[in-house]
Amino acid sequence: MARKWVYLFKEGDAGMRELLGGKGANLAEMTKIGLPVPQGFTITTEACTQYYEDGKTINDEIREQIDAHILKMEEITGKKFGDHENPLLVSVRSGARASMPGMMDTILNLGLNEDVVRVLAEKSNNPRWAWDCYRRFIQMYSDVVMEVGKKYFEELIDEMKAKKGVTQDVDLTAEDLHELAEQFKAEYKSKIGSDFPSDPKEQLYGAIMAVFRSWDNPRANVYRRDNDIPYSWGTAVNVQSMAFGNMGDDCGTGVAFTRDPGTGAKGLFGEFLTNAQGEDVVAGVRTPMHINEMEQKFPEAFKQFTEVCQILEKHYRDMQDMEFTVEHGKLYMLQTRNGKRTAQAALKIACDLVDEGMRTEEEAVAMIDPRNLDTLLHPQFDQKALKAATPLGKGLGASPGAACGKVVFTADDAEVWAARGEKVILVRLETSPEDITGMKVAQGILTVRGGMTSHAAVVARGMGTCCVSGLGDIVMDEANKKFTLGGKTFHEGDFISLDGSTGNVYDGVIPTVDASIAGEFGRIMAWADKYRKLAVRTNADTPQDAKKARELGAEGIGLCRTEHMFFDPERIFAFREMIVSDTKEEREEALEKILPYQQGDFEALYEALEGNPVTIRFLDPPLHEFVPQEEEEIEKLAKAKNKSVQEIKDIITSLHEFNPMMGHRGLRLAVTYPEIAVMQTKAVIRAAINVQKKHPDWKMNPEIMIPLTSEVKEFNVVKKVVVETADEEIKKAGVNLAYQVGTMVEIPRACLTADEIAKNADFFCFGTNDLTQMTFGFSRDDAGKFLNAYYDNKIFESDPFAKLDQVGVGKLMKMAIELGKPVNPHLHVGICGEHGGDPSSVEFCHDIGLDYVSCSPFRVPVARLAAAQAQIKNPRK
Ligand code: ADP
Ligand code: MG
Ligand code: MG
Helix, strand or coil: CCCCCEEEHHHCCHHHHHHHHHHHHHHHHHHHCCCCCCCEEEECHHHHHHHHHCCCCCCHHHHHHHHHHHHHHHHHHCCECCCCCCECCEEEEEEECCCCCCCCCCEEEECCCHHHHHHHHHHHCCHHHHHHHHHHHHHHHHHHCCCCCHHHHHHHHHHHHHHHCCCCHHHCCHHHHHHHHHHHHHHHHHHHCCCCCCCHHHHHHHHHHHHHHHCCCHHHHHHHHHCCCCHHHCEEEEEEECCCCCCCCCCEEEEEEEECCCCCCEEEEEEEEECCCCCHHHHCCCCCEEHHHHHHHCHHHHHHHHHHHHHHHHHHCCCEEEEEEEECCEEEEEEEEECCCCHHHHHHHHHHHHHCCCCCHHHHHHHCCHHHHHHHCCCEECHHHHHHCCCCEECEEEECCEEEEEEECCHHHHHHHHHCCCCEEEEECCCCHHHHHHHHHCCEEEECCCCCCCHHHHHHHHHCCEEEECCCCCEEECCCCEEEECCEEEECCCEEEEECCCCEEEECCCCEECCCCCHHHHHHHHHHHHHCCCEEEEECCCHHHHHHHHHCCCCCEEEEEHHHHHCCHHHHHHHHHHHCCCCHHHHHHHHHHHHHHHHHHHHHHHHHHCCCCEEEECCCCCHHHHCCCCHHHHHHHHHHCCCCHHHHHHHHHHCCCCCHHHCCCCHHHHHHCHHHHHHHHHHHHHHHHHHHHHCCCCCCCCEEEECCCCCHHHHHHHHHHHHHHHHHHHHHHCCCCCCEEEEEECCHHHHHCHHHHHHHCCEEEECHHHHHHHHHCCCCCCCHHHHHHHHHCCCCCCCCCCCCCCCCHHHHHHHHHHHHHHHCCCCEEEECCHHHHCHHHHHHHHHCCCCEEEECHHHHHHHHHHHHHHHHHCCCC
């Protein structure tokens, strides 16, 4: 039996998302529960994968099934492709498993040609509609399938409007639209070199292939990488008979959410345009009306629509984002999906759904995308400063947040400016999918046109980027890179501030304040803590960072990098003295100067942690990172050490390494210069003793972490130094103090010999930054040079330094745990690379049995939530 490549909407349901894509599965589900959906069929995601396997062609088996389904569709609708009595017109729509705005644009009114359009014009007695459909179809097909740029057609429309003295598309007459269609076809011919295709079948296959092709376009690839969507999934294609919102004033089209996607507030939220089709609402062709105004225009359809909203929300038990069309007063549903929402709205909706009895706490926790929490942790405007400022203008608060930056006018400029470290606000007439990469790097987005459901708004909310849209008061001069608002002209590089909640735009920079976890955020976090098993610590080198992380819920420090403490001007000098010393005694003398500072640092850190665990990593980087570069500094050092400038320079030269990443660093330093480990141990232990005295109720138990172990014997050499020093300090102080000595696991050999090391170590902490570079054999500092080529060749789908390579690096981690835990039942295991704050990596850490993850302070809530979701998905004892 041949595989089934094509499904009628009647044959599917919401559970078939992987096969039918999100849009297809939900069209099927809406059909199943009896909602008014124009019928059609879905070509599966597997057909897309097959298309690529067959060398970008649709094979005969799939073609046969598509052809058979066209016949079925003709039967269901009673219309026929290319017919002169009752022609079938369809839309062709892409739909991946996860919604992807980076993909193909929809094609509407497919099936039209010179003959069919005349049949429609005549039979319907509505030539304006017929020609409107035709010109739209030529426009969309040329752009999407043949990749003739949109702008040529838009220019022709603008010329026509100017010629006729009208400002809006709807004011163009049947004759105007007819003329436009002819111009469009001529444009097509001049760009493509052949006539616009008139055979509906040919048009359909062209469109289907374009959808498949779009799966691999650069925009889609970037979007997938950012959103963890595997390339192997493929996209489905939906072929659906048309409902017409452009037949007159008793027709229209709209987009609506069952709750406010910006705030989460309950109640219908959306926009509607009369006598319009498809993307008109989103594209900002005309400014749409609020959904509630639909009630006056179309009372019947509106009533039905509000019922549908309730049915769908109950059915999916989540906020729905719906697209619909009204044809002569009759409602047609064209799409529903769980609506994209801001982080703020996501938290409110999840809590409300629990309170409304629709969801359990676990389900609410599982509903939040941890990656979005990031935005809530970013600074908000200082309310006082905000009140004192006068807005220049007010648009729609399309995506909340506070953004300040320099004005740029193109997505490309945004990228260039951001790459050199500038904060930018992207100001556009309206955005289109090509702008995605620029939108991504911008602090905020400001558009002149477009409503709450415009491209800019939807994408910005998805990315958690602040956006103000539809600020029509702006007088834009894109060509000269300037605009005027509130009587002031802004040029490229001028500062503005956007408030994405109110839609207000301000001149200059408005100060911001740190965010906090309160309200619904706090409630969700409390649920997350209730369900998670994995502990969450933080990487913090300073008491300020540690305090911030504690506020955000960190249960300890998983990594304190001590080298950062040496860069203070007073200390760095002593440290340099140590580096250029000739004897152990000299080095000890220099280290003695640093000891009190280091001890003070640790005391402050312990205080900030209030008795919770603190892991301190001993000196890790190669010494050349500390030596002076400036002549003046070198002279100063020479003087202090009674050496000639040349001697110092020679020492500096001698520290040069060919591959510092694998050079004289980590515990190798402590093996050659044990006095460094002695000094650091004294600081750790003395600080702990002091803090313990001050806070008898805390249970101090410092964790000393030796970096870069690859061989148990080298670990033992350093451990011996640490233990002897620590025990002596404790004895001298006449107190009891527990401490631990463990190691970073960041070299593959440490994983391979983890059973040996675990016998001697109290804990392991995976340093997955180094472990990743050592496992792949490339440096994270140089990977940027070839990663793009690796993405293009589908060798990598994501950056292994951001998202843990579970196959290779993950296997080493698993091996280390499996070898280590049995020989040392007390061994605790964590991770402290960048990956500790990446949700999919956190899930992996949960699954392989780590005790904790450690991440930067602002990732702590992300990790807490991801850890809870991992437990809910895959419970562990
Ligand atoms: P996107 O995924 O970008 O939202 P869609 O496939 O949903 O693209 O199509 C965009 C819009 O085109 C829809 O919101 C709807 O207004 C219009 N559209 C799509 N199919 C039809 C149809 N069969 N009849 C009428 N309008 C349609
Ligand atoms: Mg849609
Ligand atoms: Mg390291």
